[in-house]
Amino acid sequence: MLAIDNLVVSYGKIDALHDMSISLEPGALTTLIGANGAGKTTLLKTISGLMKPKSGTITYEGTSLIGLEPHEIIALGIAHCPEGRRVLARQTVYENMKMGAYVRNDDEVGEDIEYFFKKFPQLEGRRHHLSGFLSGGEQQMLAICRALMSRPKILLLDEPSMGLSPVLVKEVFKIIKDIHDEGVTILLVEQNAKMALSIADKGYVLEVGRIIAEDTAANLMNSKSIQDSYLGG
Ligand SMILES: Nc1ncnc2c1ncn2[C@@H]1O[C@H](COP(=O)(O)OP(=O)(O)O)[C@@H](O)[C@H]1O
Numbered sequence: 001m002l003a004i005d006n007l008v009v010s011y012g013k014i015d016a017l018h019d020m021s022i023s024l025e026p027g028a029l030t031t032l033i034g035a036n037g038a039g040k041t042t043l044l045k046t047i048s049g050l051m052k053p054k055s056g057t058i059t060y061e062g063t064s065l066i067g068l069e070p071h072e073i074i075a076l077g078i079a080h081c082p083e084g085r086r087v088l089a090r091q092t093v094y095e096n097m098k099m100g101a102y103v104r105n106d107d108e109v110g111e112d113i114e115y116f117f118k119k120f121p122q123l124e125g126r127r128h129h130l131s132g133f134l135s136g137g138e139q140q141m142l143a144i145c146r147a148l149m150s151r152p153k154i155l156l157l158d159e160p161s162m163g164l165s166p167v168l169v170k171e172v173f174k175i176i177k178d179i180h181d182e183g184v185t186i187l188l189v190e191q192n193a194k195m196a197l198s199i200a201d202k203g204y205v206l207e208v209g210r211i212i213a214e215d216t217a218a219n220l221m222n223s224k225s226i227q228d229s230y231l232g233g
């Protein structure tokens, strides 16, 4: 569904991603695990058009994404839920949700917002509150709903568990699993390798800009070297 081949992305003279190749199968939950600084955010920003690659290809359902603007990529069906959530703090919960639908031109936006409010009653109770006053967990739910408001076929999630308590981490991973069960193709980027691999179909391991392992999530979980380096032994 999405094929990335030989991608090189740099900040000035320093390459952050070296010759990277990954692919997403339709409906699969693929995870990319790696330590801080490995290049995970850089990859997601490049897929969603926020960064331009130096070389390589990104092809989505046969269409090249290289050179497209972020709004064009969202309109094609790829939504990005960024690292650190980035909800608009001075906008209400409702306004943030509506913002997620800015590339749509159908008349079902209001219905979709109500659908997400039904699913996430914590958000519904705060629909007219400024988003900056929500807890970290609520902001993460809002950021995910905002991304889903574009009705994506592919959802890119950048460290959704970051900074959340263990209870909320479980809740957020349950939400991601539900989205996957509804048929959305997901690329989940995480430092929390254990949780990510526990819900993923397939995984890639990224080390300083290079893919060093690629396998089913189950095989990665059972690999001694992955356990030692990423799963706490
Ligand atoms: N704005 C930037 N300017 C220069 N270097 C950056 C910038 N953002 C990230 N980097 C570097 O690119 C590499 C990958 O970073 P990043 O994609 O944020 O990793 P991750 O998301 O896996 O923590 C790191 O070495 C980081 O220091």
Ligand SMILES: [Mg+2]
Residues within 6 Å of the ligand: 040, 041, 042, 083, 159
């Ligand atoms: Mg990051």
